[in-house]
Amino acid sequence: MKVLFIVLAVLILCFLSIRFFLFKIGDPVNLKLSNSYFHHYRKNLIVYSPMGNWFELGYFESNADVATFQPFNEDFGKDKSNIFWKGKKQLVDYDTFEINDFIIKDKNHVYHVNGKKFDLLEIIDGADPKTYQLLDPSIQDYRRNNWFRDAHSVYYKNKKVEGNPDTFRPLNDAIAVDANFIYAIISYRGEGIHTLEVDDVIRKHKIIDGEIHSINETYVQIGNSIISAFTKAEFELNTFDPITTVKKIDYWTIVVNNVLINKGVLFPEIDVKTFEVLDYNFSKDKNSIYYNCQKISEVDYASFKIISNEYSKDANHVYFKNIIIKEAIPQTFKQTSEYGIWEDGKHQYKEGQIISSKK
Template sequence: MKVLLIILAIAVFVFLGVRYFLFRIGDPVNSKVSDSYFYHYRKKLIVHSPMGNWFELGYFESDADVKSFQPINRDFGKDKKNVFWKGRKQAVDYATFQVDASGIIKDKNHVYTMNGKEYNFLGIIEGADTKSYQLLDSSLPDYKRISWFRDANAVFYRGKKTEGDPVTFKPLNDAIAIDANYIYSIIHQRGDGLYAFEVDEVIRKHKRVEGEIKVVNESYVQIGNAVVSAFTKDEFTLHTFETIKSTKVIDYYTIAVNDTLIYKGIAYPEIDIQSFEPLDYGYCKDRKNVYYSGKKITGAVISAFEILSPDYAKDSKNVFYKNSIVEKADPKTFKRTSENDIWDDGTNKFRNGKILDRKLK
């Protein structure tokens, strides 16, 4: 019995010790307003811990004044002198600072974005008019509505000023927007795979064409007898047809217009729609051929076709650079080297699909 009590006492002591030294948060400051601001468990200070999950999401010990601090919402708060975001003091005008119901963050001097250059600190939205800054369209779905704003002079997308007309501008889907005079591409990122990076740009691309507007899906828009998209290397395509009798959505990036398949904005007039299959890096295939950026790869063996990189592929007979055969390259031994953009088959080195030099045997 004594041994059991001793073990129990040790367990309680260890638990209390761990709690004392490791627990970072105590009671919430105001649980009705924020689930992320707390009093420290044992120190006299304010702690920001996302949803109280300090163990997985971490915590930050703020230098806010404990007596006067109150949360504004989940992540914003203020004390008698300063405004805080995620526990960090922000360089804003204290007297006029506000976060409204639509998520607009501003004071008398600036409108702010949470995607500032410095992590966990607000950034200034350049060129935004604080008096007229507002949601572009409150009827947009949630995930879009919070990205689009306007003021008296311009349209803003994710904190960046665009060329759009604030009176007539309208985002149609994930890729295309229009105003009274122009068509715009919405570019979320550039690059592929590991090399992809976010840009979030809205670029004026083409004069507005005549015709009824139909949103085909989140990638394509039909305007009259033209179909437009932004998902290409040129970041905009406009395919004009004599007449559009039908459009069929295959997936996010793929549609069929009449009898022509369009994949990531590229038209494939030769491809068999029923057997079409998208591959990586702009490659695709049907039951007869393999294609790169809309061009047939002549001579490719479909059953043995293997993509090696954004530019190189091979089958049992040949190595291909984009849609051309790499002369004198052995597909059995062809591989990337440690040198930048250099490939090797044991006999020759290659760059951009051409022999770089010949090894001495």
């Protein structure tokens, strides 16, 4: 019995020690406004912890005045003297600071929350706080909060871009126009692990005559021209005489006058009546199988099998994208436990190239 009491005492002591040293979050300051601002469990201070999940999402002891601090949304709060974001004091004008329609500003600057430092607001260069507003409040989807304007400029994802703020309008994910020009919206450059988010809006072409409307999130029709921005040139304008039919297939692919267009490139050799999108970037028609609409040569239609987002095989060959890996053995070709590495019992491969061989 004595041993049992000792064990229980030790367990209680361990629990209290863990509670004292690890559980730092007490009651929420105002749960109706934020579930990320708390009173400290032991100390007289304010704690910021996203959704109270301090163990996984972090924990910050703020220097806010405890008696006067109040959150006014999930991440923002204020005390008698300062504005706080993620628990950290911000260098803003206290008296004129406001948040409205996702616009964060004071009398001096407009700010955004995607800066180089995760807990400091960053100034949007050149933005006029007096006239800064949503570009088009009628946009209902996610793009509504990507586009803003002031009296002089257009802003996309917190960056000033080319365009007339009085007539500028985005048409989809790829193309925008104003009264005088067509613009390409470039979200990313590069491929795979080398992909970079750039969020550039680039003036590409003088506006052309004709009715303007978006076909899908990638393509725009202006008169008898089809416009997109996903080739290496980051802009394609293909003119037909005239456009008689337009069919949407998926985000990257449409058919115009029985000609297939994929990522801005025309593929007249593909039979659109039998065209079918397969997994990943693979597709087929009655004549062949394709990767990114590029024909896979010598493919055996009956035994063809997709084995990853870049690799496929049939009874005779293994393919990387649309290229035959001549040395690879299709019957034994498989992925290893190492990311991006494949093997067939004779060689190991990465991005379609042999990187090692068994002796």
